[in-house]
Amino acid sequence: MEGGEAASLLGERSPGRPAQLKTYRRRWFLLAVVCLLNCSNAMLWLTFAPVADKTASYFHISLETVNWLSLVYLLISIPFGLVATWVLDSVGLRWAVTLSAWLNMTGSIIRMFSVLKFLSLGSQSYWYLFVGQCLCALAQPLVIFSPTKLAALWFPDHQRATANMVASMSNPLGILIANVLSPALVPEGKHIPLMVNENWFNQAAGLFGVQLLYIFADSGVGKTGNMSLHCVVQLGVYAIPAVTACALATTGIHEKVPPTPPSASATNSTSQPFLTGLKMLLRNKSYIILAVCFGGGIGMFTCFSSLLEQILCEKGYSNVFAGLNGALFTMCGLLGAFLLGLYVDRTRRFIESTKICFCLSALASIVFAVASRFRHQAITLAIASSLFGFFGFAIYPVAMELAVECSYPVGEGTSTGLIFVASQVQGVILMILLQALTVRVSEDPSSACALNQDGALDWTIPTLLLAGLCSAMACFYVIFFNTDYKRLHAEANGGTLVSAEDTAAAAAPEA
Numbered sequence: 001m002e003g004g005e006a007a008s009l010l011g012e013r014s015p016g017r018p019a020q021l022k023t024y025r026r027r028w029f030l031l032a033v034v035c036l037l038n039c040s041n042a043m044l045w046l047t048f049a050p051v052a053d054k055t056a057s058y059f060h061i062s063l064e065t066v067n068w069l070s071l072v073y074l075l076i077s078i079p080f081g082l083v084a085t086w087v088l089d090s091v092g093l094r095w096a097v098t099l100s101a102w103l104n105m106t107g108s109i110i111r112m113f114s115v116l117k118f119l120s121l122g123s124q125s126y127w128y129l130f131v132g133q134c135l136c137a138l139a140q141p142l143v144i145f146s147p148t149k150l151a152a153l154w155f156p157d158h159q160r161a162t163a164n165m166v167a168s169m170s171n172p173l174g175i176l177i178a179n180v181l182s183p184a185l186v187p188e189g190k191h192i193p194l195m196v197n198e199n200w201f202n203q204a205a206g207l208f209g210v211q212l213l214y215i216f217a218d219s220g221v222g223k224t225g226n227m228s229l230h231c232v233v234q235l236g237v238y239a240i241p242a243v244t245a246c247a248l249a250t251t252g253i254h255e256k257v258p259p260t261p262p263s264a265s266a267t268n269s270t271s272q273p274f275l276t277g278l279k280m281l282l283r284n285k286s287y288i289i290l291a292v293c294f295g296g297g298i299g300m301f302t303c304f305s306s307l308l309e310q311i312l313c314e315k316g317y318s319n320v321f322a323g324l325n326g327a328l329f330t331m332c333g334l335l336g337a338f339l340l341g342l343y344v345d346r347t348r349r350f351i352e353s354t355k356i357c358f359c360l361s362a363l364a365s366i367v368f369a370v371a372s373r374f375r376h377q378a379i380t381l382a383i384a385s386s387l388f389g390f391f392g393f394a395i396y397p398v399a400m401e402l403a404v405e406c407s408y409p410v411g412e413g414t415s416t417g418l419i420f421v422a423s424q425v426q427g428v429i430l431m432i433l434l435q436a437l438t439v440r441v442s443e444d445p446s447s448a449c450a451l452n453q454d455g456a457l458d459w460t461i462p463t464l465l466l467a468g469l470c471s472a473m474a475c476f477y478v479i480f481f482n483t484d485y486k487r488l489h490a491e492a493n494g495g496t497l498v499s500a501e502d503t504a505a506a507a508a509p510e511a
Helices: 026-045 049-059 063-091 093-115 126-154 160-185 198-204 224-252 274-282 285-313 319-347 350-371 378-407 412-436 460-480 486-492 500-510
Strands: 006-014 017-023
Touching (some): 026 126, 026 160, 026 224, 049 285, 063 093, 126 160, 126 412, 160 285, 160 319, 160 378, 274 285, 274 378, 285 350, 285 412, 285 460, 319 378, 350 460, 378 412, 412 460
């Protein structure tokens, strides 16, 4: 039943007793399920962002209201993120993945209700979208926290960083799909009625991830008899990855942990009680610095992905170009994460790699902030977005592994979850602050923004602020962050704890 097991003797767990450590082929199935779920959740998150102005114009709602469809992910994940860390480290990986899969699928289905005539709420059908987004947002912390737990429990030490990279980067892959497809479907708001052409629908129906729901809210455009049917069909295609991930997670994941651990540290992966681990993290200065800096970096990347179209349209850049920038940002990020993950797996240079990439991503953000304030800078913006993604995304999986290394023996769900919660708090603050700092400008014929409002928004101050914060975070991280690789040292010593301070902190509540 466990065909394909590869056994290896990696060390001793106690004096005189060799520990036989095994890996199982089914770890790749678990990795595939987490990747699909992560990708699907990201696709549901940012479908609106690349066409925010067109969505606001068509639905007759404000741009701020459209932004809430993305912002709700950040808000909900803050309180639920703490619950998700407890679920992962106390209940187990299996139930965390299964629960997130069901929440994700249910949310994607509820959003279909806004195009069903017999369930129509008229001008209030938007609330179907919002409720669906809320359920998908509940799933996000569970699936975002899972990669490090999966890598620690099922993968040997020389594959952990790579496995974490693959699972983590499936989230930006979902963002990439949304960035490419949404602008392609809706090049201009005035062309929406033309998109009802039957041949166009036949072509679009074959595209994975297409969701016309956000453009055609009801059957009030074009061929009224067929419009809702087309929307439901397209939304059903978009829900396929969510439904597939839920089916695979429910029927294919049967164990919390492998029968035999793949590494010396795996048996200690859930050794610390949740509250004890939380206290240990709050006393760990290195971890706090990592949480503030890396969490802030994730928050900035969230803002960049959500607001990119709005930042560029005021200077005359089309939604298609904004989507292309988002795609370059993500694709280059995937490449950077892949290369850095392989490098770190071989060299164990976690700290040096993250410091260099953080600094280079800050430089790229400065270039983008300046270039985005001028017209006809498409090449410069494309290069800046590519470099920002290449160096910025590369940090993500490595920093997650670094969080586990500097906080061991705290559970992986807790150590990575707290960073994610910190990133969402900073992301919410940044999203609200950046929108508040925008300045409404008079109607400009060269603007590509399609808003039924008094002019567009100027993002000069917010983009420069974002670049300044990224640079400040990078400097702070380079100067002040340093830590021992506690998990690697523990494995070298047969799985024993490396820090007397950590041991004392863990034992204190039970004394």
